Amino acid sequence: MAHENHRDLDKPEKPRRVQMQQNSTTHSVNTDGAKAQNSTEEQDSRHARNLLQNAESFFQESVSYIERGEGRDWVFAVVNLAIALELTLKAVLQSEHWTLVFEEISVASKQSLQTGHFRSVTFQEALRRTQQICDVKFDAKDLRYLEQLNDLRNQVLHFEFDLHIEQVKGLVARGLNIFTHLMTTRLRRGRDLAFELSSRLAEFERYVTERMRRLAPRIAKSRRPPAYFRECDKCGQGALIVQNGLPLCLYCGSEPTPEELAIGTEGDFGPCPNCEHGRLGFVLWNNDEGEVLCVVCGFRSDGPARNRVCDYCGDDFWDASGDSLNTCRDCLEAKLGDD
Numbered sequence: 001m002a003h004e005n006h007r008d009l010d011k012p013e014k015p016r017r018v019q020m021q022q023n024s025t026t027h028s029v030n031t032d033g034a035k036a037q038n039s040t041e042e043q044d045s046r047h048a049r050n051l052l053q054n055a056e057s058f059f060q061e062s063v064s065y066i067e068r069g070e071g072r073d074w075v076f077a078v079v080n081l082a083i084a085l086e087l088t089l090k091a092v093l094q095s096e097h098w099t100l101v102f103e104e105i106s107v108a109s110k111q112s113l114q115t116g117h118f119r120s121v122t123f124q125e126a127l128r129r130t131q132q133i134c135d136v137k138f139d140a141k142d143l144r145y146l147e148q149l150n151d152l153r154n155q156v157l158h159f160e161f162d163l164h165i166e167q168v169k170g171l172v173a174r175g176l177n178i179f180t181h182l183m184t185t186r187l188r189r190g191r192d193l194a195f196e197l198s199s200r201l202a203e204f205e206r207y208v209t210e211r212m213r214r215l216a217p218r219i220a221k222s223r224r225p226p227a228y229f230r231e232c233d234k235c236g237q238g239a240l241i242v243q244n245g246l247p248l249c250l251y252c253g254s255e256p257t258p259e260e261l262a263i264g265t266e267g268d269f270g271p272c273p274n275c276e277h278g279r280l281g282f283v284l285w286n287n288d289e290g291e292v293l294c295v296v297c298g299f300r301s302d303g304p305a306r307n308r309v310c311d312y313c314g315d316d317f318w319d320a321s322g323d324s325l326n327t328c329r330d331c332l333e334a335k336l337g338d339d
């Protein structure tokens, strides 16, 4: 990297506010640095820097709202954070190769990059490329929170939505971790930024930890779903318990249905034979070992047992041996009774 760029990265110019299109199909980049840029290398690094600066601006903005932290401030905190995360993903892509920020790489050109008139990669695709091309590792849970944050942002921009402050706070806490992790591991400037902001964020992070600490005794006394299903998708906190046979998050109050939890696994395997409301999800422990697990009571089966549909009454039934005929016990008994 040229010495010139190195210095600029260490001492970034004051970030400028940029105009963002809401659905982020296009974006315009800063056009500062009016002096003629001759080498394309300089231009490339300028674009990369702009993306990063924009990510930082939105992040700073999000932090300001978090600091204020009242009512609708959380809407702006979450929207700004989601945009900051998306721009950070793009900055990671750009640091790999500039064409990767184009939605269609085959039409990528330096000219459209400079004018900023192009369809840039969608959030989902940026997420895919950072993992598949840039080798960024996210665990499955981080991916879900990133998607939740992005959904929330889209809801704010496009639909009516109910602001659930504790959910948003939990998600923001998760999102902040992912953001600083991405910045510090993948982008040079990240460490400084994380350091600058850590004291401003300390109070908020204490708030989330403190709240979880206060909930801990209640959580410890409660019945809980099996370990894999204890984190709430809505707020990102490990606060799910089982109440009246159904999942409930003590942190944010959300009540995910057993079906929703099962759908979040590798596959929904139908109702649980062991509890009233439970649902079986297929959980992959590693590349070739998996298990069918009830999201509520923890019933597990790695054998041939499975849910089947009865040929006679059409109901689901649990086939414990895995080789019974497609007839449920009730229908079987009724048939035997007839004979």
Ligand SMILES: [Zn+2]
Pocket (backbone or CB within 6 Å): 167, 170, 232, 233, 234, 235, 236, 237, 239, 249, 250, 251, 252, 253, 254
């Ligand atoms: Zn929750």
Ligand SMILES: [Zn+2]
Pocket (backbone or CB within 6 Å): 272, 273, 274, 275, 276, 278, 279, 294, 295, 296, 297, 298, 299
């Ligand atoms: Zn169960």
Ligand SMILES: [Zn+2]
Pocket (backbone or CB within 6 Å): 310, 311, 312, 313, 314, 315, 327, 328, 329, 330, 331, 332
């Ligand atoms: Zn039947």
